[in-house]
Amino acid sequence: MALFNVQAQWVTETYELKQGWNAVFLHIDPSHVSIPELLDRDINSPITQIWRWNAPSTGNFYEDPFEYTQVATGWKQWIVSDPFKGLQTMVGGMAYLVETGSDYSWAIKGRPVVPAYDWNVDGLNLFGFPTDKTSPATFEDYFNASAELQATDYTFYSYNGIQLDSTNPKKIHPFLYRNEALNRGQAYWMSGGETFNRYFGPFEVDLSGREGLNYRDSGSALSLRIRNMSGQPVTVQMDLLPSENPPAGEPMIDGLPQLLVRGPTDPETLTAGFEILIPGAGNGSQWTLAEKDEEGSEIEVVLGLDRAAITDPPGSLLAGILNFSDSGGMLDIHVPIQADVSSDAGLWVGQALVTEVGQYLKTYAAGSTDPLIVTNADLVVTNDLQISEEGSYIVDSVNRNIESVARPYPLRLIVHSPESGNALLMQQVYFGVDAFSRPVITREESVLDPEKYDQARRVTAIHLPWSEENPGWLFDGTLERGGAISARIITAFNDQRSNPFLHTYHPDHDNLDSRFKQELGQGAESYTIEREIMLNVAPPGTNFSDRVQAHQQLTGSYQEVIRVMGLPRAGGTNDTQIFEVHGLFSMGRVSEISEITDPL
Incomplete structure (x- = not known):
C-alpha cells in the first residue's frame, strides 16, 4: 500500500466490529496518536488485539488465508495485555485484523488518505474499497464493470466476527454471497488467479504528489487525473468539503481554500478561463468519461489556488477535502487539500x-516683416522667423503632448x-x-x-x-x-x-x-x-x-x-x-x- 500523508484535514469514520475477528481497512490515517492513546479515548473499548498486514514481496496465501493468520510472516501485532510493545500506531491506506470481546462501533478520527494499491499476482491481497458509506454497492455491481475480472476466476474472503476457523474468513466467490454489500472500511482477501489486476473501482484519482494536494505557502496550481477504469461511461463529481475540527494538540484550520478549476485555453489569447469550485456537496464540477481505453476516458484537472481572494491573515491554515463520487454511487474518494496563507512580503x-x-517641441513664430538675408558666395540664408528685441527667436507654442x-x-x-x-x-x-x-x-x-x-x-x-x-x-x-x-x-x-x-x-x-x-x-x-x-x-x-x-x-x-x-x-x-x-x-x-x- 502507498500512503499519502497530509497535515491538516480530519474525518471521522466508524467501523462496525463484531465480536471476534474483523478485517478493517483504514481510509484515514490516525497515526497522530498511538494505539493505546486511540483506545484510551473510549474506556469501554473491548478491542484486545490489532494485527497489521504488511504485504511481503512474494505471495504467502493461495487457498486458505486462515492458515497464515497464526504465523508472524507479514504481520505486526499489538495486544492489550502488553500495549507498549510491538505495533504502536495505525497508519492509513492499510489493512488490519482486529479482535474484540463484543460488538463495537469504533469511531476513529484521522486524516484522509487517497487509495493506492499494489497488486500481488502470486497470492491473495488484503484490501479495502472506498465505497459509499451510506449505500455501499454489492460485490456483483461493483466488479461487473471490469471486463478483465469477469474473464478470470477472482476470489474473495471476508471476516464475519467469531473466532478464526474454517468458516471465518468465508469464501465469497464464485456464486455465493455475490449480493453482499462491499462495505467501506472492511478489508477483504482478494485474488484474481494469476491475472494482474488494475481494477479497484469504476474510476481512479491519480496524483503525482504523496500528500494529497498541498499548496504550502507559495504554490499556485496543482493537477490530478481522473481515469475511467470500467467498461462503460462514467460521470465523476468533484466537491469541496470542509474538514472536521482537528483533535486536541493539532493545528487549527482557519477556513477552506478558494479553488479555481482551469478551463480550456483560448487559442487566440492563449489564456484559460476558470470556474470557482463552490464548497458543499453537489456544488462541484462534473466530467463524463468514455469507457476505459477509449478517447476521453481520462481527464487532467488543474486546480488553482486563488490567493488574491484570500482574506485570512498570513500564517493561517486553509484546508478541506475534495470528494470524488460517481453517477453509479460506487465510490467516495477523499483527496486532502490544504494551503498556508503567506504575505506579499x-x-x-x-x-x-x-x-x-x-514631448518638448517648440514652434517658433513665423512671418517676420523684415526677413534677414545673408549672402556669402553661393550660400543664401533667409530667416523668415520672428526675432525678439533681445535677438532670440519668438516661441509661438510648445508641444507637450504624451506621444508613443x-x-x-x-x-x-x-x-x-x-x-x-x-x-x-x-x-x-x-x-x-x-x-x-x-x-x-x-x-x-x-x-x-x-x-x-x-x-x-x-x-x-x-x-x-x-x-x-x-x-x-x-x-x-x-x-x-x-x-x-x-x-x-x-x-x-x-x-x-x-x-x-x-x-x-x-x-x-x-x-x-x-x-x-x-x-x-x-x-x-x-x-x-x-x-x-x-x-x-x-x-x-x-x-x-x-x-x-x-x-x-x-x-x-x-x-x-x-x-x-x-x-x-x-x-x-x-x-x-x-x-x-x-x-x-x-x-x-x-x-x-x-x-x-x-x-x-
Whole structure:
C-alpha cells in the first residue's frame, strides 16, 4: 500500500466490529496518536488485539488465508495485555485484523488518505474499497464493470466476527454471497488467479504528489487525473468539503481554500478561463468519461489556488477535502487539500517598459516683416522667423503632448516589501547567504559569506542614482494589488557620481569655473533632477493564470514625472522643465525574505 500523508484535514469514520475477528481497512490515517492513546479515548473499548498486514514481496496465501493468520510472516501485532510493545500506531491506506470481546462501533478520527494499491499476482491481497458509506454497492455491481475480472476466476474472503476457523474468513466467490454489500472500511482477501489486476473501482484519482494536494505557502496550481477504469461511461463529481475540527494538540484550520478549476485555453489569447469550485456537496464540477481505453476516458484537472481572494491573515491554515463520487454511487474518494496563507512580503524584481513620453517641441513664430538675408558666395540664408528685441527667436507654442515611442524602453525595478510598512525602491540589492548560512537580502556585499559568492546575486537598476550608502527610496504606501504608490528620487545638480549632466573630466560639464576652482550653481552647467515614480498595481486579472499567480507576479501601469530644475527665478522658484513618462510594469517575487539585513 502507498500512503499519502497530509497535515491538516480530519474525518471521522466508524467501523462496525463484531465480536471476534474483523478485517478493517483504514481510509484515514490516525497515526497522530498511538494505539493505546486511540483506545484510551473510549474506556469501554473491548478491542484486545490489532494485527497489521504488511504485504511481503512474494505471495504467502493461495487457498486458505486462515492458515497464515497464526504465523508472524507479514504481520505486526499489538495486544492489550502488553500495549507498549510491538505495533504502536495505525497508519492509513492499510489493512488490519482486529479482535474484540463484543460488538463495537469504533469511531476513529484521522486524516484522509487517497487509495493506492499494489497488486500481488502470486497470492491473495488484503484490501479495502472506498465505497459509499451510506449505500455501499454489492460485490456483483461493483466488479461487473471490469471486463478483465469477469474473464478470470477472482476470489474473495471476508471476516464475519467469531473466532478464526474454517468458516471465518468465508469464501465469497464464485456464486455465493455475490449480493453482499462491499462495505467501506472492511478489508477483504482478494485474488484474481494469476491475472494482474488494475481494477479497484469504476474510476481512479491519480496524483503525482504523496500528500494529497498541498499548496504550502507559495504554490499556485496543482493537477490530478481522473481515469475511467470500467467498461462503460462514467460521470465523476468533484466537491469541496470542509474538514472536521482537528483533535486536541493539532493545528487549527482557519477556513477552506478558494479553488479555481482551469478551463480550456483560448487559442487566440492563449489564456484559460476558470470556474470557482463552490464548497458543499453537489456544488462541484462534473466530467463524463468514455469507457476505459477509449478517447476521453481520462481527464487532467488543474486546480488553482486563488490567493488574491484570500482574506485570512498570513500564517493561517486553509484546508478541506475534495470528494470524488460517481453517477453509479460506487465510490467516495477523499483527496486532502490544504494551503498556508503567506504575505506579499519579499523582494520583487522586474521592469517598466516606457511606451509614451512627454514631448518638448517648440514652434517658433513665423512671418517676420523684415526677413534677414545673408549672402556669402553661393550660400543664401533667409530667416523668415520672428526675432525678439533681445535677438532670440519668438516661441509661438510648445508641444507637450504624451506621444508613443518607436520602441518601448526598459527600466529595471527593484522593490522590497516588508511584512508591514511602506515598500522600498532600491538602486542595488544583494541576496544570498550570510556567514551563518542564513538566506539574506542586503544593501551591502560585506553581509554575504565570501565562500558562497557563487550562490549570491546582485541586481542593479542603472537608471537610478548610485550612492555608497544605498539607502533606497521609500514609497508612500504598501505594495498591494489594486493600490497606487509613489516614490521621489532627487539627484543633486552637483552629484558627480550620478547626475547625467556632469562629466568630471570635461571642462564644459564639470560644474566648475574656468579656473577649475569654484563650483558653479544650479543651472550653470548642470541641473537638479527630481523624479516621481508611480506604480499603479493592477488588481488580479480575469484569466486562470493571472488569478493563481497573483502572489508571485504584479503588473500595472508605470508613470513618472521628471522635473529638471535650473537657474533660480525671482520669488525663490527655479527655471524648471517638466516631462512625463508613461508605460507598463511587471515584477516577480524572487525572494520571500521580509527583512533587509544591514552590516553590523
